[in-house]
Amino acid sequence: MVGATALAGGLDLASRYGVAVLGPVPQGLPSFAIPWLRASDIVPVAIGGCAVAIVSFADTSVLSRVFAARSGERVDSNHEMLALGVANLTAGLFHGFAVGSSSSRTAVAEAAGSRTQLTGLVGALVVAFLLLAAPLLFQHLPAAALAGVVIASALGLFEIYDLRRIYRIQRWEFWLSMLCAAGVAALGAIPGIGIAIGVSILEFLWAGWRPHWAVLGRADGVEGYHDVTRYPGAHRIPGLVLFRWDAPLFFANVESFSAVIQEAVEQAPPGVRRVVVAAEPVTGIDVTASDCLADLDRILEATGVELCFAEMKDPVKDKLKRFGLFAELGAEKFFPTIEAAVARHLGTFPSEPTPGPLRTKLGTLLPDTPDMS
Numbered sequence: 001m002v003g004a005t006a007l008a009g010g011l012d013l014a015s016r017y018g019v020a021v022l023g024p025v026p027q028g029l030p031s032f033a034i035p036w037l038r039a040s041d042i043v044p045v046a047i048g049g050c051a052v053a054i055v056s057f058a059d060t061s062v063l064s065r066v067f068a069a070r071s072g073e074r075v076d077s078n079h080e081m082l083a084l085g086v087a088n089l090t091a092g093l094f095h096g097f098a099v100g101s102s103s104s105r106t107a108v109a110e111a112a113g114s115r116t117q118l119t120g121l122v123g124a125l126v127v128a129f130l131l132l133a134a135p136l137l138f139q140h141l142p143a144a145a146l147a148g149v150v151i152a153s154a155l156g157l158f159e160i161y162d163l164r165r166i167y168r169i170q171r172w173e174f175w176l177s178m179l180c181a182a183g184v185a186a187l188g189a190i191p192g193i194g195i196a197i198g199v200s201i202l203e204f205l206w207a208g209w210r211p212h213w214a215v216l217g218r219a220d221g222v223e224g225y226h227d228v229t230r231y232p233g234a235h236r237i238p239g240l241v242l243f244r245w246d247a248p249l250f251f252a253n254v255e256s257f258s259a260v261i262q263e264a265v266e267q268a269p270p271g272v273r274r275v276v277v278a279a280e281p282v283t284g285i286d287v288t289a290s291d292c293l294a295d296l297d298r299i300l301e302a303t304g305v306e307l308c309f310a311e312m313k314d315p316v317k318d319k320l321k322r323f324g325l326f327a328e329l330g331a332e333k334f335f336p337t338i339e340a341a342v343a344r345h346l347g348t349f350p351s352e353p354t355p356g357p358l359r360t361k362l363g364t365l366l367p368d369t370p371d372m373s
Contacts, residue, residue: 001145009140020143027135029128030094051190056084056100058193063103066159067110107153172203210256211247215264216278216338225278225338239273240345241265242338248284254292261296265305272305273349276341279312290323297329310335 013019037045064075080101087099109119130137167174176199183192214227217234225242228234236242241264245257265272285293297307312334320326326334335341 001141001149004145005138005141008142013142014140022138022141022143022146024139025131025135027131029131030096032093033095035092035095052088052098052100054193054197055189056098057081059103060084060101063101063106067106104150104154108149111153176200176203205252208247208250209252211245211253213246213257213260214244215268216242216244236269237342237345238269239271239349240342241268241272241275242278242342243275244278244281246281249282249289249293250284250286251288254289257289258292258296258299262299265300265303274306274308274345275300276308276310276335276338276345278338279309279316282312282316285316285319287323290320290325294325294328306333308333308335308341310338310341 008014008019008021014021060080061077064077064080068075084099084101091097091099109123163174163177166177176196179199180192180196183195185192187195214229215236216225217228217231217236219226219231219234222231226234227244228236241261243261243264247253249257261275261277265275293307300307307329317326317334320329335344
């Protein structure tokens with residue numbers, strides 16, 4: 001920077017060859033002033049503020065994790081956001097720039113040997129000194145020299161190994177990062193980050209819309225109940241469909257939930273008396289899903305099949321109580337565990353043949369169940 005400044009100033013590169021330079025810096029410190037807004041300012045300020053917030057959030061969250069991983073420290077994201085908010089409020093009262101944890105400035109500071117927060121204080125004092133005593137010191141500094149410093153320091157932020165790892169274990173996340181990078185390069189920081197956020201939200205909704213589900217059975221030599229497609233030899237309880245849905249129930253996926261349960265009942269061996277939903281993965285439910293569950297219960301009841309739930313979380317159960325569905329279905333249709341639901345089923349329909357592995361598991365619960373396997 002010193003050499004480039006001396007060369008640009010000595011040869012007058014700015015005026016003779018049009019080399020972009022920093023130029024004179026306004027002298028003096030900013031003064032306190034409350035930024036009163038007119039009605040016409042509200043929309044552009046709100047749009048600009050949201051854009052700055054998105055960029056600051058993305059920059060800070062990524063940057064803090066990268067440098068914390070390098071130093072083995074722990075980062076509190078809430079404190080990071082609180083600090084940025086206070087800094088921006090203060091900057092707004094002094095007509096300053098929007099504050100963000102710039103990846104370029106942080107990389108430059110680290111390359112220069114910075115290790116503590118004292119770097120920011122020293123930097124602020126140096127800037128204040130230049131504004132007061134030497135505003136023309138960097139007027140001949142070429143912009144290319146500044147860019148070179150930033151680029152050289154920021155190259156260390158590229159995690160090529162992590163990209164290879166992400167590509168190997170989760171392809172869509174790799175392509176999402178490539179899309180974000182391409183969007184920033186082609187459209188700018190704000191549109192690029194906006195595209196990445198939008199695609200991430202769509203991917204989340206798609207995963208919730210078409211989640212994994214399974215019909216469960218009892219596999220030899222394995223505790224618990226497992227997907228019969230992954231354990232082809234698993235024993236299914238006669239007259240019972242154990243069904244697991246690995247997602248919250250909400251308006252976008254509840255129709256699919258109802259359809260696959262009815263399909264599972266149709267494809268099960270004849271004589272289905274009860275469907276038990278292993279509801280531990282269901283972390284939430286909305287009003288639309290609650291209404292659809294009531295409709296599903298009526299549909300199954302019309303065919304002589306009872307709809308029950310096992311291992312449902314208490315917060316989800318509390319919602320069903322507020323919706324009135326818990327009382328409509330009846331408390332007896334909610335079981336604390338899958339084993340309790342299976343025991344109740346075998347106790348209610350003792351004439352159904354019981355697979356051998358289940359007798360070992362449930363023998364103490366159902367001593368009177370006849371051996372019909």
